[in-house]
Amino acid sequence: MKNVIIMNGSPRKNRNTAKMCESFANGVKEAGGEAEIINLYDIDFKGCRSCFACKLKDGKNFGRCAYPDGLIPILEKVSKADGIVIASPIYCSDVTGVTRCFIERLTFPFFEYKEGYPSIAPKKLKTAMIYTMNVSETLSNQMYPDMFDKTEFMISTVFEKPVRIFAYDTYQFSDYDKYVVETFDKNKKLKHKEEQFPIDLQNAFEAGKNMIQSING
Ligand SMILES: Cc1cc2nc3c(=O)[nH]c(=O)nc-3n(C[C@H](O)[C@H](O)[C@H](O)COP(=O)(O)O)c2cc1C
Structure with a gap:
């Protein structure tokens, strides 16, 4: 069974993000994947600690992250x-720091410092990015395209280019009345939610299904 x-x-x-993940997972399962x-x-x-074990000539951990954690x-x-x-x-205006740390550790060992920067990942994985954010789609399109490209550069280099799935204008607080929030209209936020x-x-669900279908070719 194909595994995501x-x-x-x-x-x-x-x-918001967890729910998008669940929906993607349900789409994967619907298409027969795990x-x-x-x-x-x-x-x-x-x-990354810059230990370079993943780049050491004849090193036993060449091409994989070996930092013990x-x-x-x-x-x-x-x-x-x-x-x-x-x-x-x-x-x-970026992915979370923890996500960024993960991307470093996941991709850098598969990126060889050779002409053309070939990928030495064991598999060309199918990839997707899910982004959730407070701003509207219009503002995101003005502010974040370069950030998305930069975030995905190493992923696209070592695996396949990611599919992007978005949730804009998310409902951030469980109760908007409890917090100082003057820049967002809670009723508009609720309507959007x-x-x-x-x-x-549903888009995340469909993307999950599509990922399995494209893995199965
Ligand atoms: C520390 C922090 C910084 C944030 N910065 C931004 C931002 O720059 N742009 C934006 O659109 N939303 C920003 N947000 C809002 C979140 O991206 C948004 O509410 C997101 O959907 C939350 O996901 P979650 O519900 O899965 O935690 C920020 C939230 C926090 C806690």
């Missing part, structure tokens, strides 16, 4: 999977 690993890069395990969601904030790890079993799991999904909320978020979830 879905990394939730949000600290919240049952909110899906596992892993919460990145549960794993004890940091970004909680991420190693996850990286091994990903290298055996057929697809990887990285989901993140936008924090301060009720009318648009189910469509976003």
Whole structure:
């Protein structure tokens, strides 16, 4: 059975990003695949330490991350999977720091410092990115395209180019009345959550199905 690993890069395990991950996973299962969601904030790890064990000539860990922490079993799991999904909320105009650390550790060992920077990943995994954010689609299109391209550059280099799935204008607080929030209209946010978020979830579901169908060729 084809297997897809879905990394939730949000600290919240049952909110916007997590729900998009669940929907993607359901799409994978609907198409006959297996899906596992892993919460990145549960794993004890940091970004690349620049140890270069993955680039050492004749090194036993050439081409793989060897820094001994909680991420190693996850990286091994990903290298055996057929697809990887990285989901993140936008924090301060970027993916979360933890997501960024994960991307470093996942991709850098497979990126060879040789002419053309060939990928030495054991498999050309199918990939997808899920982004959730407070801003509207219009603002995101003005502000974030370069950031998405940069975030995905190493992923596209070592695996396949990611499919992008978005949830804009997300419902951030469980109760908007409890917090100082003057820049967002809670009624508009609620309307968007009720009318648009189910469509976003459906898009994630379809993307999950499509990933399995494209893996199966
Ligand atoms: C620290 C922090 C920074 C944020 N920065 C941005 C931002 O720059 N742009 C944006 O659109 N949303 C920003 N947000 C909002 C989240 O991206 C948005 O609510 C997201 O959908 C939350 O995902 P979650 O519900 O899975 O945690 C920020 C949220 C936090 C907590």
